[in-house]
Amino acid sequence: MSELDFLTDTMSRLLTGLPITLQLAALSVSGGLVLAVLMAVARAASRPAEWLVRGYVFVLRGTPLLLQIFMIYYGLGQFAAVRDSVLWPLLRQPWWCALLALTLNTAAYGSEIVRGGLNSVPAGAVEAALVAGMSRFTLYRRIVLPIALRQALPAYGNELVIMVKSTSLASIVTLMEITGIAYAIISETYRALEVFLCAGAIYLILNFLLTRAIAALERHLNPHLRRAAA
Amino acid sequence: MSEDIAVAVTGLHKRFGALEVLKGVTLAARTGEAIAIIGASGSGKSTLLRCIPLLEVPEEGEVAIAGETVRMRLRRGVRQPAEPAQVNRLRAQLGFVFQSFNLWHHMTVLQNVIEAPIHVQHRPRADVVAEAESILEKVGMADKRDAYPAHLSGGQQQRAAIARALAMRPRALLFDEPTSALDPELVGEVLLVIRDLAEEGRTMLIVTHEMAFAAEVSTHAVFLHDGRIEEQGPPTQIFRDPTTDRCRQFVQRHLNR
Numbered sequence: 250m251s252e253l254d255f256l257t258d259t260m261s262r263l264l265t266g267l268p269i270t271l272q273l274a275a276l277s278v279s280g281g282l283v284l285a286v287l288m289a290v291a292r293a294a295s296r297p298a299e300w301l302v303r304g305y306v307f308v309l310r311g312t313p314l315l316l317q318i319f320m321i322y323y324g325l326g327q328f329a330a331v332r333d334s335v336l337w338p339l340l341r342q343p344w345w346c347a348l349l350a351l352t353l354n355t356a357a358y359g360s361e362i363v364r365g366g367l368n369s370v371p372a373g374a375v376e377a378a379l380v381a382g383m384s385r386f387t388l389y390r391r392i393v394l395p396i397a398l399r400q401a402l403p404a405y406g407n408e409l410v411i412m413v414k415s416t417s418l419a420s421i422v423t424l425m426e427i428t429g430i431a432y433a434i435i436s437e438t439y440r441a442l443e444v445f446l447c448a449g450a451i452y453l454i455l456n457f458l459l460t461r462a463i464a465a466l467e468r469h470l471n472p473h474l475r476r477a478a479a
Numbered sequence: 480m481s482e483d484i485a486v487a488v489t490g491l492h493k494r495f496g497a498l499e500v501l502k503g504v505t506l507a508a509r510t511g512e513a514i515a516i517i518g519a520s521g522s523g524k525s526t527l528l529r530c531i532p533l534l535e536v537p538e539e540g541e542v543a544i545a546g547e548t549v550r551m552r553l554r555r556g557v558r559q560p561a562e563p564a565q566v567n568r569l570r571a572q573l574g575f576v577f578q579s580f581n582l583w584h585h586m587t588v589l590q591n592v593i594e595a596p597i598h599v600q601h602r603p604r605a606d607v608v609a610e611a612e613s614i615l616e617k618v619g620m621a622d623k624r625d626a627y628p629a630h631l632s633g634g635q636q637q638r639a640a641i642a643r644a645l646a647m648r649p650r651a652l653l654f655d656e657p658t659s660a661l662d663p664e665l666v667g668e669v670l671l672v673i674r675d676l677a678e679e680g681r682t683m684l685i686v687t688h689e690m691a692f693a694a695e696v697s698t699h700a701v702f703l704h705d706g707r708i709e710e711q712g713p714p715t716q717i718f719r720d721p722t723t724d725r726c727r728q729f730v731q732r733h734l735n736r
């Protein structure tokens with residue numbers, strides 16, 4: 250087999266892991282964003298919630314994601330309550346464990362990013378909404394979150410890029426996403442350098458496309474920050 | 480309380496920590512009245528105006544909008560409105576114009592104007608847009624309806640903010656120093672708009688340092704000093720012939736600027 254054949258063969262095998270990588274990234278990031286917004290809003294609204302969220306962020310941000318994946322995949326099964334629960338059929342599968350760990354992890358970082366966005370909302374914008382008679386819910390839905398999330402988008406974009414790369418840790422619990430497949434190919438061929446280069450190239454392209462998409466979204470959401478008048 | 484009273488405050492006391500900013504203020508605006516509120520910086524004008532839509536909650540005293548008194552309660556020793564829904568409903572009957580405009584910067588001028596009529600008052604979008612366009616016409620902002628606030632001058636932003644307040648079909652308009660944040664050459668265009676509103680017979684409370692303007696548009700004037708109404712009366716009295724020394728000195732100092 251020629252060098253070129255080996256590379257194209259490797260690439261096409263690695264790409265069969267792409268759906269799992271994309272699923273893990275997309276689902277964890279969407280679920281994480283919902284949790285992040287809920288936590289950031291709850292934290293701003295009540296004292297007990299603030300302490301709960303702070304504790305959550307402290308633990309999830311202060312420990313390695315790899316350990317979190319291990320804890321969920323290997324650790325949860327030790328509890329009879331978990332084994333007997335309706336969720337056990339899911340929690341015994343590596344895919345769901347990896348997704349859960351990634352989601353909980355990005356939610357912690359995300360809640361801090363969204364909190365920064367919330368803090369940047371001008372008090373005057375909130376007062377203008379209040380005097381117009383907006384309820385708390387409408388205020389958040391129409392004014393506060395749209396401003397906060399626009400503000401948070403650049404930092405959130407970073408988090409998305411990190412999450413795409415973090416999906417590679419799922420290989421450690423036997424998931425055959427891109428990195429997992431790379432391991433498998435290397436254990437057959439012992440050609441670590443070429444295979445990892447190919448895998449790296451895929452992540453690089455994914456993140457290139459992702460950052461371009463985020464930049465386009467930023468431009469789309471912020472016509473008011475553009476120089477020329479609309 | 481009569482339906483004819485658009486806005487009334489009775490015996491307002493407001494403290495910020497140890498500082499007592501309002502020391503028993505009673506004031507009512509009948510429908511069609513334009514009340515000018517003047518007084519030195521720090522005398523409590525903004526606080527008084529902000530108590531009306533409950534942006535500040537007074538420790539004592541009552542606020543009534545369109546004859547309906549805001550119900551209050553004590554929660555852990557802090558006085559607050561008893562029913563947020565009542566406050567929201569009453570707030571939607573007022574238009575508040577801030578010194579610093581406070582437009583929503585992620586929305587165009589038109590989006591700012593139609594936001595609350597659609598999402599608070601739940602009026603049909605097409606009607607709201609049509610009405611918003613005629614209001615923007617009136618304040619001279621029709622050509623800027625699709626512009627974002629960041630691309631507008633201060634005077635244009637304030638006229639957009641006035642349009643936003645008018646779109647609520649308010650029972651009363653509250654202005655808190657609407658021209659104080661503007662470059663001098665932009666003050667006139669905003670005062671012109673407010674003067675038109677006064678001529679229409681709109682109910683207004685206007686906090687301002689523009690004495691000549693206040694004398695011209697108001698039907699009643701109030702001089703606030705140190706958290707109390709020191710003097711009030713028809714504009715001819717307050718701006719030309721005040722009875723108290725403090726008011727006289729204050730008006731003279733500001734008229735000669």
Ligand SMILES: Nc1ncnc2c1ncn2[C@@H]1O[C@H](COP(=O)(O)OP(=O)(O)O)[C@@H](O)[C@H]1O
Binds near residue numbers: 495519520521522
């Ligand atoms: N949120 C606040 N916290 C603490 N002090 C305040 C607050 N708002 C106003 N004050 C104080 O209350 C006094 C009256 O303020 P204000 O009503 O803004 O006066 P004016 O509008 O007449 O200049 C000032 O001394 C001001 O510093």
Ligand SMILES: [Mg+2]
Binds near residue numbers: 524525526656
């Ligand atoms: Mg003031």
